[in-house]
Amino acid sequence: MNKIKIWWMMIAISLIFFQYSCDKNEYHFEYKAEPKTEIGRKLVGGTNLFAQIFTDTMYTVTHGVVASEIEYLSQKGLAMKIFIFDVDLSHPNIDIVASSPNNANTFAMQRMTVQATHADSEANRVWAGINADFYNMDNGTPRGVFYKKGVPLRTTFDSGDRSFFAIDNDGRAFVATRDEYPDIAATGIIKEAVGGSVTLVRDGNVLTHTDNTIEPRTCIGVSADGKRVFMMAVDGRNFWYSNGMLFEELGHCLKALGAENGINLDGGGSTTFFIRNTPDFTEGRFEVRNWPTDNGGQERSVANGLLIISE
DSSP, X not given: OOHHHHHHHHHHXXXXXXXXXXXXXXXXOOOOOOOOSHHHHHHHHHOSOEEEEXXXXXXXXXTTEEEEEEEEEETTSOEEEXXXXXXXXXXXXXXXEEEOGGGOSSOOOBOHHXXXXXXXXXXXXXXXXXXXXXXXXXXXXXXXXXXXXXEEEEOOOOSSSOEEEEEETTSOEEEEETTTHXXXXXXXXXXXXXXXXXXXXXXXXXXXXXXXXXXXXXXXXXXXXXXXXXXXXXXXXBTTTBOOBOHHHHHHHHHHHTOSEEEEEOOGGGOOEEEEOOSSXXXXXXXXXXXXXXXXXXXXXXXXXXXXXXX
C-alpha cells in the first residue's frame, strides 16, 4: 500500500472517530471563571452566572467607597459587563444622598453628571453615583417617594410593584415596599429616599419573578445592619458587548455581594454609573463608566439619582 492510500485511510478513520465522538457527546469544552478581585470572587462563588471572566478590576473611589468593573461571558453564552459600588456607611463622613435636577426641590429631568455638578461643593463633595427612580418622561415626576435632606418631595407611588431605598436620620440604609411606607414615614426617620420597582432580595432570600426579559439594569442592596450599600449597574442591548440581566440574576448578585435586602431601580437607557475622576472642581470631573443605550452611549436625562458624598 503506497503512502497516499495510507494517508487517505488515516483521514477517513479520523473523520469516523470525530463523528462518533460528537454523536456520543464526548466532545466538551469547559469554561472556568477566574476572578481577580474580592468582589469578583464573591460573585463567582455566590452565583452560577459566570462562565469566563475577561477583565475584573477594582479601585478605590475615595475612603470607604470601592468600585468594581467586570467583563465576562455568562453561563448562557452572553457577553456581559457589570459595574458595582461597595459603600461603607460606617466610614467617617461617607453618606448617600438623593439628587435632583439643579439640586432643586422640584421635578424635572437632567443628566446624572450634571445633577452631581449642582450638588458638588467643598462641604459635600460628590464622589460617584447612579440613576434612581422611574419617572414620567414628559415632566420628570418620579413614580415613587422622594426625600431630600428630610424634606418629602413626593409621598405617593403610582401603579405597579413599587419599593424604595432610604437613608434614615442615623445614617443607616434600608429598602422597603410601598405597603410598608406609611408606617415607616409616620416615624419621621426618613432623611433621603428614592423610589424603585420590584424587590429582588428579601431577608436574605432571592425572590422569583415571571418577567423573563434581559435589559440594562440598575439596582441597590443593603446589608443586614444597614451600613453597607451595594449599587450595581448592568449594561445591555448590545450583543457583542453586554446583553443585560433578569431580575432574579440581579438578586443573586446582590445577595452574593452581601445584601440582605435589595430592590430594582430604573434601567434601560436610564442606567448610569459614574465616578469623579479628579479631586478638583474642574469641568468634566464626573465620568460615566458604563455605556448608556441612548444615542450610542450618551447619558439620558433622568428625574433623580443617588450620590455618594463625603461631608
